[in-house]
Amino acid sequence: MPIIVAEHLSKSYRAAAKEPGMLGTLRHFVRRRYRLIEAVRDVSFSIEPGEIVGFLGPNGAGKTTALKMLSGLIHPTAGRCEVAGHTPFARDSAFLRSITLVMGQKQQLIWDLPVLDSLRINAAVYDIPEAEARRRVDELAAMLGLTTQLTQPVRKLSLGERMKAELMAALLHRPSILFLDEPTLGLDVNAQASVREFLLSYNQRHGATILLTSHYKADITALCRREMLIDKGTLIYDGDLAAMIERLAPCREVRLDLRRAYAAEELAPFGEVRTIEGRAAHLLVRREDLTRVLPRILSDLDVEDLTVGDPPVEQIIGQVFNGQASANADVQTPTPGAAQGAAT
Amino acid sequence: MTRIITRLSRTRRIASTLLSVWYAYMLEYRAEIFLWAMVGLLPLILMGLWMQAAASGATAFSPGDFARYFFAVFLARQFTAVWVIYDFEYDVVDGRLSPYLLQPIDPVWRYMAGHAAERLTRLPLLVGFSLAFFWLFPEARWLPAVGDVLLCALALALAFLLRFAIQYSVAMLAFWIERVSEIEKFWFLLFFFFSGTIAPLDLYPPAVRDAAMYTPFPYFAYFPAQLLTGRPAPIALGFVVMLGWLAFFFVVNRVLWRRGLKQHSGMGA
Numbered sequence: 015m016p017i018i019v020a021e022h023l024s025k026s027y028r029a030a031a032k033e034p035g036m037l038g039t040l041r042h043f044v045r046r047r048y049r050l051i052e053a054v055r056d057v058s059f060s061i062e063p064g065e066i067v068g069f070l071g072p073n074g075a076g077k078t079t080a081l082k083m084l085s086g087l088i089h090p091t092a093g094r095c096e097v098a099g100h101t102p103f104a105r106d107s108a109f110l111r112s113i114t115l116v117m118g119q120k121q122q123l124i125w126d127l128p129v130l131d132s133l134r135i136n137a138a139v140y141d142i143p144e145a146e147a148r149r150r151v152d153e154l155a156a157m158l159g160l161t162t163q164l165t166q167p168v169r170k171l172s173l174g175e176r177m178k179a180e181l182m183a184a185l186l187h188r189p190s191i192l193f194l195d196e197p198t199l200g201l202d203v204n205a206q207a208s209v210r211e212f213l214l215s216y217n218q219r220h221g222a223t224i225l226l227t228s229h230y231k232a233d234i235t236a237l238c239r240r241e242m243l244i245d246k247g248t249l250i251y252d253g254d255l256a257a258m259i260e261r262l263a264p265c266r267e268v269r270l271d272l273r274r275a276y277a278a279e280e281l282a283p284f285g286e287v288r289t290i291e292g293r294a295a296h297l298l299v300r301r302e303d304l305t306r307v308l309p310r311i312l313s314d315l316d317v318e319d320l321t322v323g324d325p326p327v328e329q330i331i332g333q334v335f336n337g338q339a340s341a342n343a344d345v346q347t348p349t350p351g352a353a354q355g356a357a358t
Numbered sequence: 359m360t361r362i363i364t365r366l367s368r369t370r371r372i373a374s375t376l377l378s379v380w381y382a383y384m385l386e387y388r389a390e391i392f393l394w395a396m397v398g399l400l401p402l403i404l405m406g407l408w409m410q411a412a413a414s415g416a417t418a419f420s421p422g423d424f425a426r427y428f429f430a431v432f433l434a435r436q437f438t439a440v441w442v443i444y445d446f447e448y449d450v451v452d453g454r455l456s457p458y459l460l461q462p463i464d465p466v467w468r469y470m471a472g473h474a475a476e477r478l479t480r481l482p483l484l485v486g487f488s489l490a491f492f493w494l495f496p497e498a499r500w501l502p503a504v505g506d507v508l509l510c511a512l513a514l515a516l517a518f519l520l521r522f523a524i525q526y527s528v529a530m531l532a533f534w535i536e537r538v539s540e541i542e543k544f545w546f547l548l549f550f551f552f553s554g555t556i557a558p559l560d561l562y563p564p565a566v567r568d569a570a571m572y573t574p575f576p577y578f579a580y581f582p583a584q585l586l587t588g589r590p591a592p593i594a595l596g597f598v599v600m601l602g603w604l605a606f607f608f609v610v611n612r613v614l615w616r617r618g619l620k621q622h623s624g625m626g627a
Contacts, residue, residue: 087456107462115460122457124379126386131379138375139463141368228428 015224016060017191022093024247025054025079027170051081055247056093063190066217068238068255069227076247077227078117081193084225087116098144098191105134114189116197121176122183123168130164131178137145140187146295147186154182157212174205185216194226198233203330210236212269230323243310263324265298268313271319283313367587383472384479391476395483397606398439401431401579402491404556417557417561420592423587427558429491430583433465435555436484437477438578440521442469450622451536455565466468466526473522476481502586509584509593516600517577523607524574526602530611533618554580571595574603 032042041047054076061067082088084095086102086109095102100109123132130151131192137147155161158178163171171179171257177197185192197213198206214237217224228234233242234255239257251258268285272293281287284307285299299307304322311317384391405428409421419427446469449455492499502510525542532538546571550556552575559567559580570576571592577600584591 082456085460087459088622105459110460115456117453121454124383127379127383129384135379136461138368138372141462143369161614285471314544355375 017063018061018095018225020080020084020093020095022057023054023057023080023083023090023095024052024092025051025076025083025088026052026091052147052247054083057244057247057249058093059242059249059252061223063223064217064221065240066213066226066238068234068241069244070231070234070241070255071226071227071244072314073229075244077244078195078326080244081115081195081227085193086110087115095099104322111187112189114184114190114195115195116180116184117195121168121180123176123179125169126167127169128165129160129171129182132168132183135163136186144352148187150188151182154185157215159208170229174201177201177205177209177214179200181212188220188223190220191223192222194227196228197226198228198230200341202332206230206232213237240308265300266304267323267328268297268299268308269321269323270295270297270315270317270358271316273329281315372467375472377469377475380471380475381478384475387478391479392483394439395436395480395487398435401428401435401555402427404619408557416589419558419560422497425495426500426587427583427589429488429498429531430580430586431555432585433484433488433583434517434579435481438517438521440473440518440525442522443525443529443539445469445472446526447532447537450532455622469526473518480602500587506585506588507589510582513582513585513596513600514575516597516604517582520574520600520604520607521578523604523611527607527611527614528619530614533614533621549575549578552576553578555585558583574600574601577597
């Protein structure tokens with residue numbers, strides 16, 4: 015039985031529209047104009063207990079708005095959602111005790127006091143007995159690799175330490191549903207990896223359900239077996255992202271740092287030349303040709319460095335939107351041009 | 359019965375934890391609190407002017423009466439200072455309200471704990487100021503009756519709650535407009551005139567004074583000052599008016615809170 019259900023969920027709101035310049039300011043003062051922003055449009059999905067699902071999409075796609083509706087922070091304009099048997103916006107105590115929402119840029123920790131003080135408040139608010147709270151703090155601190163930092167004022171912590179401390183505060187009451195909005199935003203590679211490991215281990219230990227948004231595909235591929243792609247407020251894919259990339263992106267990106275500048279004609283035999291900037295070149299090579307082409311690149315060109323990766327997620331989303339995924343039953347092909355406004 | 363005891367014990371734990379954590383927070387800002395308390399010295403400056411006037415026999419108050427009155431006004435303002443509108447506006451505009459809304463406790467208790475903790479931090483400063491005041495103005499020394507002190511303490515507690523309820527209700531408008539703290543500046547205009555901060559209301563025309571007693575303003579300065587200094591005050595009317603306004607703003611606040619939450623878009627969150 016699903017633990018999270020969204021049915022035809024939509025959210026739109028008015029935002030003031032002002033043109034730049036003095037004239038625009040005066041017009042705005044005299045006659046305020048608004049435009050309707052459709053942040054989430056008719057989104058439906060369900061999530062089973064214990065699943066880790068990635069919510070992927072570009073800026074302004076509607077990911078954060080959807081998470082805010084599911085966590086009860088904002089009221090849907092249309093449709094309904096149910097989380098752990100509760101209507102989120104009613105914000106009843108049992109619902110609030112079963113969820114958490116972590117927003118990468120926003121903090122619940124008290125800036126000028128040590129982390130432990132904020133944790134004390136959370137323990138009291140969530141009615142966790144003091145001995146149990148201490149045990150949980152120790153457990154979370156060990157999992158996240160935080161020790162002496164807990165007695166330092168939050169403002170003295172590094173960004174990565176602060177994010178980990180935020181996670182501690184958000185998980186002290188041991189919620190069974192985690193809504194995570196960009197939990198690794200701005201962190202260095204090591205901190206990103208340790209937050210991912212922690213989330214995976216929390217999911218395994220407590221059977222928690224996690225819905226995660228991220229710009230970083232690495233977050234999604236490391237944690238989620240299921241991904242939802244959202245763009246301009248519309249859900250355009252729900253399923254296994256790796257399989258989709260395999261199918262939709264027949265080429266891989268080869269980025270070359272060369273010891274001398276090459277002309278496009280010299281690089282063309284190896285793949286489709288996308289860009290050349292000085293001694294850096296960017297090629298697209300078909301997946302099936304990759305093992306044959308790479309040794310040739312290394313032997314025929316003066317290569318300093320070479321990396322192979324997938325095309326940006328935005329490009330894949332563009333392909334989905336253009337209807338290139340018609341073969342897959344999971345893909346909902348939207349009406350072209352249907353989505354206009356969006357907001358995070 | 360067991361449920362009530364459990365609930366009470368949870369409330370006690372939350373209250374004591376919030377209070378002790380916010381007390382620690384306020385101690386981080388002790389220098390700012392000292393300066394803020396100094397700003398509250400305005401009544402003592404006005405006291406100097408009125409004592410001069412009293413010395414020339416222009417009013418029915420003696421210099422000692424004025425000194426005691428303005429000292430009591432100073433104390434009353436220290437105990438009824440409220441700034442929740444600034445905190446709430448910042449939290450709404452900056453998106454910091456969102457994490458508070460996700461916890462099973464009304465955010466008002468955090469703001470309330472902040473104010474209570476600040477009061478505790480301010481207390482030693484007040485003792486220091488008071489001693490210095492009576493050393494500088496020996497003519498103001500007096501020993502208030504125990505009954506007057508208790509009545510004044512009750513009036514101050516109610517006045518603080520009323521001030522908090524009014525300001526927190528106006529703060530709710532932050533759900534619709536972004537700079538609600540500007541409204542607070544307009545409030546100060548009326549506050550200074552009708553609260554008795556610039557002069558005891560006894561010196562106003564009787565009609566103005568009588569009408570003012572039905573507004574909330576005199577209860578933040580004039581009314582508690584009269585009680586503490588043992589001067590005549592409409593005690594029963596005062597407490598009834600305060601409770602009436604408190605009930606009114608409590609209802610207004612809860613209605614605005616519920617509507618505001620629906621309006622709330624989690625700005626910036």
